[in-house]
Structure formats: C-alpha cells, structure tokens
Amino acid sequence: MAPFSFSFLFLLLLQSSFLFNCLTAKHHDDHHHQRVRSPNSNPRLHQAFLALQAWKKVIYSDPKNHTTNWVGPSVCNYFGVYCAPSLDDPKIQVVAGIDLNHGDIAGFLPNELGLLADLALLHLNSNRFCGILPQSLANLSLLFELDLSNNRFVGPFPSVVLHLPKLKYLDLRFNEFEGPIPSELFNKSLDAIFINSNRFTNIIPRNIGGKSASVIVFANNNLKGCLPPTIASFANSLEELLLINTSLSGCLPPEIGFLYKLKVLDVSFNKLMGPLPYSLTGLAQLEQLNLAHNMFSGNLYEGICSLPNLENVTVSYNYFCEEVGICQNLTAKGIAFDDRRNCLPEKPFQRSKKECSAVVERPVDCFEHPCGGGGGGYGSSIAAVPAPAPMPIFSSSSVVAPSHL
Template sequence: MMSKILPLITLLVLLLNPNLFNARETIETPIFPTPLPYQGYPPPLDPKLVELREVILHFKGTITCDPKRVTDTWHPEKSPCEYKGFYCGHPPKENHTYTVASIDFNGFGLCAPTVSGFLDKFVDLALFHVNSNNFSGTVPDVSKLRYLYELDVSNNKLSGNFPMNVFTIRDPVFVDLRYNDFSGRVPLRVFTLPLDVLFINNNAFNRRIPRNLGSSPVAYLTLANNGFIGPLPTSIKNVSNTLKEVLFLNNKLTGCLPYEIGYLKKATVFDLAGNRITGQIPYSFGCLRSIQRLNLAGNLLYGKVPEEVCALGALRNFTLSDNYLTEIGPVCESLVGTVLNIDDNCIDGYPNQKSPEECHAFLSRPKNCPVIDYVPCKKHSYSTPEHPAAPPPALSPTYSALHRRLL
C-alpha cells in the first residue's frame, strides 16, 4: 500500500514547489518567462500570503479600469496564489514558506495612479512584468525586494526623470522602461548595472548618451526613438565581448561615425538610422564578423562604401539609403538590390539617387571627420562574398522592443 502512496506524495511535493526563485540565469535571448501556474494544491495559507492578500485587495481599490475583469478573481476568501496575475513559490532556502514569487500583468490594461505601496510590499518577488497597462507615477523603491531580477514596466504612463529606484534592485538582469514618458538625462550609473537586457526606447530622454556606455555588460540595448544628442561614445568598443544587438535609431545624434564600432565582434544587429551622424564609413567595420543587420540609413555619411563591410559573410541586410555616399566597389555592387540598399545617395550610374544639385551642395562643404583606415582584426584581403540562403530569422529582441506590445 505504501509503495502506491509514496509516488503520489512525491508528485504533490513537486507540484507545490515551482522554484521560481532559482530560475535566474544569464539571458541569451530575453524572453518573457511564464511562471508556473497555481496547481490547485496549496499548503495552508502562509502568514505572508495573508499579509499580501491585504496588500492586493488595497491595490484593487485603487484600480480605476479593468477591461478584462482580472480583479474579479482577487477574492478576499481565496489565496493570492489563485488570483489571476500572481504566481507562488518557495523563496531560496525557505521551503517552509510559500509566497508570491512572480507578478505578470502583461496586457491586462489595468489603470491605477501608482504601483507604489503595492510592488514594494512583495519582498520575496523575483519577477514583475506589467507590460501594456495604464499605471502612472514612477518606479517605487524596491530595495527591500531581496530576489527581484526582472522589472518590466513598459507601455504604461510612467513619467518624470529616469527612475532612480531602478538602482535599488540588488542584482538586476532585465530592465524594460520603454514606451513611457520618462525624460531628461540617463544617469551614468545605468551603464554600471549588471544587466543582460536594457530597453529604454520610446521615451523622451534628450541629453547625451552617457560616456561610460562601454562599462555595461549588456547584451541587448535599445535606446531608439528618444531625443539623444551629441556623438556616440567611443567607449562602445569596451562592450565587444557582450553586446549582441543595439539600436540607436531615430534620435538626434551628431558627430563623426566612430571607428570603435568595429570592435563589436559579437554584434549581430547595429542600427544607427535616422540621426545626423557624418563622416566616411570606417574600414574597421569590416571586423563586424557576426553582423547580420547593419543600418546606417538617414544620416550624413559620404565617400566610398568599404568593400571590407560588403564582404562580411554573415551580412543579410545592409541599409545605406538617404546619405551622401559617392562610390561602391565590385563586392558591394554584387549585393545591390538583395543585401545592400543604396537608394537616395550620390552614386553615379544608379537609379533613385539624390539630385546633382543636392549632392554638390553637401559635398562641397568642408568635412572635418578624419579618415581612419585602422582595421583592428587585421583583415585585409577581400573577395566577392558568398551569401547562402539565410535561415528563418530568429526573434530579434531589440527590434521586437520597437513594438508597443511584446507579450
């Protein structure tokens, strides 16, 4: 008889231990995790859950819209583990404790004036995802949250300066602030956080990108669709061992195109479109050996497109439209119309170019950007590249972040 009972007991123990807190690991491709759902076999209501139920019910009273009737499940006679959007587990080394480990309100459309007095009460929380709601205010103090490592408050109505309480997260991995109304300066400290993922696109940040950008260990970085000004920090070369995708598009960046970008040997996506960057494309870009998508469109670049770049074997999309480039060689010519877009430039013999008058007006002005032929990877011989059929495109975390909803 006991041999039949023991497997059932073992199954129940496994079901009662989602182990969300121990799920933290380095993110290769940031994915919104799906915490284990409530299994229907809760232990007796933990004192922590009794306290948190009161916090949740108080927060429910501040909610002014609930289009999906989510809060109907937040019943005072039920465990918070049964509430929609809340997921429970055991904190590390506290198998006797059962509490809320994750909050996932993505896409609920809830309205509330603030999440202060709510988020900061969940001291054992690991994940907080509230993408696509209508929460106002800013990020509250989360310094008491011992295990928090993912914070997603994207696509809400948060506002003010950069939320400094992000720096109270003890060991952050994933921070997503995109599609809010944050403005002003991004602090230097942002690029000292041990993040794998940082999305701050589609806000109103309008100062210079911090000069210590290269101090960050980030793999996926999106600064697009803000109002950043000034040059790209040359310290970017210091993230050569970690940075995989970075988007600077649609800001107000100026200055010369830095050759230090060529150090990004692991980058697969680099997008600088829609700025006011000028100069010639550095030969060092021929060292971007992992690059698949390189977008420099809508800037003030001029001169010859380096053959070194067109010869990169991983290159699948190279966009140079709307610049003032004047020449391409045979390797680049072989890519026009498939991999390479050179529309709206000043290249003789090609259709869809700027008028001679417009080209002359720009090209006759004095140019102050130096020509740097230094190639860090020492690659000097080039031939016509072979571009086999590209595999089905994988999810690009940074480009996905340009969509208002990423659920």
C-alpha cells in the same frame, strides 16, 4: 466534493478562524484586529496579501477583469500571481512572479508593492498604469525581470531600478519618462536595456560602459550628441545596438568596430556624418546594418559588404559616392540591399548633383572633428546640407524589425 465547494469551505473556515481571533483578542485596537492571523499562516503570503489588496484599491479600470478574483488570503490563486518555494526555505511558498501583460488596466503602483520582497518577475506590459514608480520597489532585492513597457509612467529616469541588485532585464519603453539617462545604469550587470520611445534628453552618457548587456535599445528619444567611444566596453556581450531616431550627430567612433559579437546595428534617422570607420569590417557576426537617413559620405567598403553573416544592408538617404567591389551588387549574394538617394553616379534613384556637391566639397575629417564641429566639417556647412527626413513615430502596436521597437 467538487473543487469549487472545497475552496469555498476552506475560505469559510479561514474567515471563521479570523473572526474568532479578533473577538477573543484583548487590549488591541481595530487596526491590530485586521492583521491577526492564525499561527499556521504564512507571514510572507500575508505580506503579499496586504500588498495586492492595496494595489487593487488603486486600480481604476480593469476591462478584462484580471483582478476580479483578487479576493481573500489565497493570493496564489489570484490571476497573474505566481507562487513558488522560497529561495531561503523551500518549505515556504512565496509570491515569486506577477504577470499582468496586455491587461489594459488603469491605475498606479502603490508603496505597498515594496512588501513583495520575494518577487523575481514583474511584467506589466501594455496597460494604463501611470504616475511615478514608488521608491519602495527598492525592497525587491530578488527582482530579476522588470517590464513596465507600454504604460503611462512619468517623471525622471526611475532611479529606483538602480538599486535592484539582481535585475537583469529592464524594459521601460513606450512611457513618458524624461530627462537624462544616469550613467549608473550601465554599471549594472543588465542583460537587456530597453528604454526606447520615451522623452529622454541630454546625451548618451560619455562614460557609458558595461560588461554584460547583450541588447541596448535607445531608439526614439532626443539624446543628441555623439556615440561615445566607451561603447566598446560592451565588446564581450553586445549583440544588438539600436539607436534609431535619437538625434545623434558627429561621426561613428572607430570603437564601434570592437563590438565583435554585434548582430544588429541600426543608427538610422539621425544626423551622423562623415565616412564610415573602417573598423566596421571586423564585425564578422553582423546580420543587419541600417545606416539610412543620415549624412554619411565617402565609400561603402567592400570589407563591410563581404561580412559573412550579412542578411540586410540599408544605406539609403545618405551621401555615399562609391560602392566598392561586391557592394555594387549585394543582391546577387541574396542580401537585401537599399542604396537609394545617395550620390552613386551609376545607380538609379540618387540625389541631384547639387545636393551631392554640398557634401563632396566639404568632407568631414572624423579624426580631427569626431563630433562634426570645426572648420572644414559639417559644423560650418550644415545649413547647406538637407537634414535627414523625420523619423516616423512608431506606436506601441507597430511591427518594426527588429521587434524591440
């Protein structure tokens, strides 16, 4: 018999059994009739069936027909739904993953998704899901990866993700979340934190700390304030830190040099100022350094340019006045280097003397005023210094290096 015919017959038998049970059951209401199932059925897959059917009802547009076959109790055959043996009983199949990436699906997430207690992976990248996340998602105690990027979710930072004990990968980028970022986020044992391109405001939590994150991307939010010294608590894990276009100000803290595993550091398109901390010379694993479109001044140290793994250095649109040693000719080492629009007297495409003098005559003391305030710093002369050029707003389809944006 052909597989399609067999599946059709199987579904027919299930439906017949379901109808028989409903007809023979006594002293039960209609709501109970809908939940009657045979003794041999899998209660966890039945819960998943209820959740997925509730979800399908609140999907308003599915142009690629991803949920067309979400019909009947055989949820393991649904498109984008993946079953696996249960962790507590390998003889029982459960819904362990849902992947509807790039579906262009419109709708919202119903409370019933909390019934998917065995879910380890939920990927909804590049759809049109909207609204707020249901608190019932806190029931997903096994959830390991949550990717909600490129959607239309709104509201404050979704606190429900703070209650997911197994979560390692969190991707909320390109949504409409707003308000402050809770410091509790960094107490979790997350490996990757992508919250860029939302509407988060306030400041980076001053008690930011963690032990496990290898990638943190805050880019394209309006966080303001300084990068707190407690960023050093990620020293044993952090490999990529992207703070592009977050309205950061003040000086880079010396503690950033403690991130000895760092490979990518991008703080471009901010309002950072003052000399670079010499501790950057200790970032031996660093491959990409982007300081462009800030108000950094002073020297570009030879120790930075001599880092053994450097591939790309961008310091354009700052106020550096001297490149020391090998920094004068980094391209000779095969390193991509951009130092345009600084105050380097021997280099082409630099700022005017008038622009440069506004900074040189009022140097920033980062030890005395790490956030740029106070006399003698930019706090009293910021109006005289041209602000960095505005950061272009990257769309979800833009290709930016690194690719996390």
